[in-house]
Every structure is written in structure tokens, then in C-alpha cells.
Amino acid sequence: MPKTLFEKIWDRHIVKTIDGGPSVLYIDKHFIHEVTSPQAFKGLEKRGIEVFRPAQIVATADHNVPTLNQHLPIKEELSRIQVQTLVENCQKHQVELYGLGHPYQGVVHVIGPELGITQPGMTIVCGDSHTSTHGAFGAIAFGIGTSEVEMVMATQCLLQSKPKLMRINVEGQLGKGVTAKDIILYIIARISASGATGYFVEYAGSAIRNLSMEGRMTICNMSIEMGARGGMIAPDETTFTYIKGRPFAPQGAGWDQKLAGWKQLYSDKDAKFDMELNIDAPDIEPMITYGTNPGMGVGVTGRIPSTADPKSLAYMGLQAGANIKGKKIDYVFIGSCTNSRIEDLRLVASFVKGRKKADNVEVWVVPGSKQVEQQAIKEGIDKVFAEAGFQLRQPGCSACLGMNEDKIPAGKYCISTSNRNFEGRQGPNARTLLASPLTAAVAAITGEVADIREFI
């Protein structure tokens, strides 16, 4: 019986299935952070039980950390308590923590892959919806709530119903200036913010296979923005080359053994999907969103649809039928688990080098991890940004969700490489336009929504 990539992994992780109910799914890796874990630890203590498999949990502090002066105590009291609570919980329950000050600290979905913790064939969960990122390695990875975080801490298992399966094939050559971020924004605009609810998505096709691991992570990251439980891509040589030699990658004979297993992870030729969608890569333009959910996106040369939700447009201060290109902006945020990896920073730096930001714009670049930050400094990217007038900050989730002090002021427009343009996401009444790092970079230089293809 031919199997999909998803089924090959799922079937190997089922402990048992309840009649008329969900399956008990075994979890290989559990990432935790300061915001969605404290109530789970508290729950365990209330039940009087220990963490079942602490060695399978990795913790970091990311959502709520400042991006300036991380060596100083966190000023905001509630944030400081939350980060401190994580430190105490990890000590008490013997959980490995890459917290503030640690050379591995960073956004949870950046550090897992860069440390080689994320590997093909795994089941991976985290109390964060963008856990779908790790699916780029051919893993079943998805976000969970805090009660589920507690379940995994207590038993290393979750009760899950098998989702429906969708395959999205992206075939052909991407145009100049079009990146992975544009592919996923295009897909979400095509099928809407709820178009994949109930599904787990496999991305396939030549345009996906030609992407780097960073690009694949960007795609899988935003699967949740069309409602999907997760997204995944079959591992290949690009995947194996990326993992090899990373701190937690298998070594020596262990590597060869793992590799043999990983090479079996693909959807069989006649495997059945509940839905398939075909996309022609050359149709994709650099994308930008104009509304208040990630499905409200158009090509950068397009017009805001006349059918767009008036409530959204009123919030955004935009007009139906108007061009989005040329819209003046106030802030640029380059960061988040979607686009804060070294490749993203390199791409931005390569365009920005020798240019200066527009006077009307403030630009924040927030690297995804300490390792990304260090690498950027090593390559001189920090100097390129400084000369352009960009602020290179310290790692964290930052203005993606405005939980720390990195908030976009009310009414201001921000071109953001993050994943959500919801009302108030980047701060009360902030207006977010989602785009790729390249489109963000050109906006930083011109001070408005611009078409990167006219500049490269």
C-alpha cells in the first residue's frame, strides 16, 4: 500500500488508537518557551508528577525578551518574572535551557534546526503555532496549546486525530526577486486564511526542491496561516547537507544509519492525498499583504481587490481598488521565525550594501538567534546595516507579536517579514504589511512599497 510522507512518519509513532477517537501519538522532541510553559509545569506539580522524559525537551526564552541590552535585567516586571519562571522550572525538572546569555539562545524555530536538533522523520511539538517550520526537514511538526504541553511533559504523548492530507505542487522557475516568502504568501492568498484547516500539507515540485533549507522553513512556517495543522517537505540532499556536522546531528556510524532511514522518507508514487493543488512558479510575483489576515495579499504591482473586507481596509487605512505600490511606510521589521535566518540577513545586506534607508523609515533587523547574530557580525553584515541606518538588535520574537517593548505605534505602517498582519499584532492599531526580506529591504531604502524587480 503506497504511503504519503506524512503517513510513513505518523504510523511509526502511534502507540495505540482509541475506538471512535484519537490516536496516542509519541513525540520525539518537545520545544518549550517562557510564554506557554509555566501553566504546564504548574499543572504537573498540582498532579504531583515529574516530567516524564526531560531529555527530549529543549527550552529557550524568545517571545518576551528585550532585543536591546539583553545583558541587563529585564525592565518590565511581568516579562522578567515569566523568563525567570522558565529558568526555575528548567532547573527543577532537568530540562536543557538555552536562555538569555547562552550562545544557543534564539527564536525556538530558528535554533532547533540550526543546532541539528530538528531531524527528518521526527514528531516535534511546541506550544507555538509556527512549530510547522520544522516540517521543512521532513518531520511531523505542529503547534499545541498549554494543556497539550502538559500532556507531553507528563507522558511524551499526545492524543491526536489523523488530519486530512493535502499536497501543494509548485513547479517551474521562480522569477527574479521572487523568494520562498512570496511562494507561501501567494498560496495563502489563493486558498485563503482557512483554506487548509483540517489538513496537513506536503509541499512538493521543482520550485520547492530548488529552495535552500532556509527557504523551505519559511514556507512550512506559514502553513498555519492557511489553517493547516502543519506543513512538510520530503528530505533530500539539501536537507542532509544542512544537518550534517551541526551540534546535535548524528555522528559517525550513527549518521550513516540515520541517513539510510531518512532516505525512505518521501510520498510513494501512488500515495493518495485528500486534496492536491498545482501552482506554476512563474506566475508568482513579489507579494505583499494589504489586509488583516495573511490571505489578504496581492502581487506588489496589483491593486487592492474591490471585494476586500471593508472593516479590514478601514483598519489599514487603505482603499479598495487602489495600488499598493507607492504606499508610504514608517517602519520595516526584518525578523521572526519566518525570516530571520542568516540567509535572510545576507539577502537583505546584499541589496542594502552601499545604500541608505529613507528618512521617513525606522528599520529594525532582529536576528533569529545568537548564532545568526554572531555569523552576521563575522561576515560584516552588521556594518552594512549600520551604514544603511538599520538597527541590528538582539535575538527574539520582537515586533512579530509585540510582546516585549518592540511595538509599532498606533496608525503607523510597517513592512514586516513576519507571518501575521492581524489587527494589533505588532502593537495596538499598528498596520502590518507582510512581505519577503527583499521587498522589506527595498521598502526600507525607498520609504514606500516598491517592486524589488525594478532595482536588481
Add this chain to the structure above:
Amino acid sequence: MSKAINKIASRAVPVHLENIDTDQIIPARFLKATTREGFGDNLFRDWRYNADGTPKKDFVLNDPTYSGKILVAGKNFGCGSSREHAAWAIKDAGFDVVVSSFFADIFKNNALNNFLLPVTVSEDFLQQLFTAIEKDPKTKLDVNLGDQTITANGHSETFEIDDYKKTCLLNGYDDIDFLLSIRGEIEIFEHQYAGI
């Protein structure tokens, strides 16, 4: 917080909007607590209150005409972030049921894990509910988990829920109790399991 639910008969509060994401239900800046309690005060914070903390008169939660234990909302409710705080906030504000024509997956699980019943109805039935409640805010809804029915003004619709979850909700069991009860089987699985 964990308590069994079966029959809920109540008036309802209509939030007549689609794609309500969890950032609207509870904005990130209110996620700094380390306990599960007290999130109800900030439910729909930025729709409900002005920046200075005064209530926005036109938002339904500030309209004394509407009350009850049932929240009725447009399709794709609870999309976005996995924050369980969204379910905690709704429950903490006194709701036991959310009715919509479509729920985001993670929110649905989070709701069930907090004995907040997500009831998925057809789009037609949902629109009938909005019309009925907005015409007469005293309209009573009857939600019966045992029978898997929701009724308003004599019109009923059945809703889906898996047998396992239904048993949990009717009896006040939670998933952790169940998983802990099979930890022996999990250990046997681990013993045989070599990963991929």
C-alpha cells in the same frame, strides 16, 4: 476549571465577524501571566476597550442587551496563534460554549481541553442564529452535548464531536488522566521504538 458539561441553556452573545484570530481574543501583551486565571478581563481587549481603558460602547460585550454563557461567532474562529490563553479568556469571562460554522484546529483542541464546548454548525444555521439573537437578544439557545444538538426557536441542528472527547466532557475527565493511565503501554512502545 475542569468540570463536566452536558446541557447548556442560555442566551447568547453574538460577535458577528469572521476570521476572529486569537490575537483579537487575547492580545500578546496580556500573555505574561504564569497562571491560567484572570484572562477574562482582557477578552477581546482592543475591540472592547479604548487605549485609555474606557469601554467601546459599540462592541457587543459592552452592550447590556446581550448576555449568556454562549458565544456565537463567524467562521474560522480562533485562527492564528496556538495560545491556550484564548480559551482560558473565553471560559474565564463566563462562556461554556462557542458556536461557529468553522473553528481553527488548535483553538478547537484548546477549547475542548478546558471544557469550553466548540459547536460547529452549518453556515445557514449560524446566520439564522445571528438573525434571531440580533432581533431578540432574549433568544434562548439549548445545547445538548449528550444528544449532540443545538436548538433555537424550535430549529435544531446536530453537531459532530468524537466519542472519546464527548465522554471526557460529559464526565469531567481530561486527556492527561487518560494518558497517565496508559504510561505502561507508552514505556513498552518506547522500548520497541528506534526512531527513524
